[in-house]
Amino acid sequence: MRKIIPVLLIVLLIPVGYYFASYWGGSANSGPGEGNIAHAPTGGCPIIENSTPECRPMNDFMKLNRTVYSPNDTMVITITNNGNVNFTTSYHFSLYRLENGTWKEVPVNLMFIEIAVIIEPGKSWEQRVNLADLNLEPGRYKIEKTVVVTEPVNKRSIGIKASAEFDVRG
Numbered sequence: 792m793r794k795i796i797p798v799l800l801i802v803l804l805i806p807v808g809y810y811f812a813s814y815w816g817g818s819a820n821s822g823p824g825e826g827n828i829a830h831a832p833t834g835g836c837p838i839i840e841n842s843t844p845e846c847r848p849m850n851d852f853m854k855l856n857r858t859v860y861s862p863n864d865t866m867v868i869t870i871t872n873n874g875n876v877n878f879t880t881s882y883h884f885s886l887y888r889l890e891n892g893t894w895k896e897v898p899v900n901l902m903f904i905e906i907a908v909i910i911e912p913g914k915s916w917e918q919r920v921n922l923a924d925l926n927l928e929p930g931r932y933k934i935e936k937t938v939v940v941t942e943p944v945n946k947r948s949i950g951i952k953a954s955a956e957f958d959v960r961g
Contacts, residue, residue, distance in 0.1 A: 852870055852871050852872065852873065852878075852938070852953060853868060853869070853870050853936060853938070853953035853954065853955055854868075854869050854871070854955060855867065855868060855869075855934070855955045855957055856869070857957070858956075858957050858958065859957065859958045859959075859960055860922055860957060860958070860959055860960075861922075861959070861960065861961040862922055862923065862926075862927050862928075862929075862959055862961060863922065863923045864922050865919050865920065865921050865922065866919070866920040866922055866934075866957070867917055867918070867919055867920075868884075868917065868918045868919075868920065868934065868936070868955070869915055869916070869917050870910060870915065870916050870918075870936070870938060870953065871910075871914075871915040872910040872911065872912050872913065872914055872915070873912075873913070874912055874940070875912050876912065876940055876941060876942065876943055877909050877910065877911055877912070877940075877941060877943075878909070878910040878938050878939070878940060879907050879908065879909050879910075879938070879939040879940075879941065880907075880908050880910065880916070880936055880937065880938045880939070881903065881904075881905065881906060881907060881908060881936075881937075882903045882904050882906065882908070882918060883903040883905075883936070883937075884899070884918075884920070884934050884935060884936045885899070885934070885935045885936075886899050886925065886932060886933070886934055886935075887932065887933040887934075887935065888930050888931070888932050888933075889930065889931035889932070889933070890930075894933060897925075897927075897932070899925065901924060901925075920934075922959070927959045928959070929958075929959050929960050929961065930958070930959055931956065931957075931958055932956065932957055932958070932959060933954050933955070933956045933957075934954065934955055934957070935952055935953065935954040936952075936953050936954075937950045937951070937952060937953075938950070938951050938953050939951075
């Protein structure tokens with residue numbers, strides 16, 4: 792009986808592993824109903840498994856209104872959808888400070904409205920962030936948001952971390 796249990800586990804795990812591998816690991820050039828999202832939101836590079844160092848997924852769809860702010864300024868984040876599928880994001884963001892060559896997360900003690908913001912192809916969305924609420928010291932920062940892209944045929948999604956760097960002076 793003791794020898795049968797490991798054999799049964801292996802026999803059950805192989806089909807489950809195959810299912811997950813075929814569901815999430817399909818080719819980026821496959822037809823409808825197969826594989827993952829074929830192209831990055833702003834270009835022709837694949838988003839997921841076929842990315843190469845020469846052709847990485849682009850996340851240049853998030854921009855800031857400036858690159859240098861004072862601690863009391865209001866930052867405007869703009870997310871532009873130049874793709875052909877909807878983007879989904881939210882008001883939540885993460886903030887990092889560059890310290891000794893490493894990005895360290897900065898606690899953001901804010902409450903965020905949990906609303907899904909859908910950005911249609913060809914449209915943009917702006918979010919205003921009052922930097923005074925964050926009590927930032929002078930330095931180099933990076934703000935990061937998750938943008939979810941959903942493939943319309945089989946509704947598979949991928950979250951892309953979009954980020955932009957800025958300096959706080961004064």
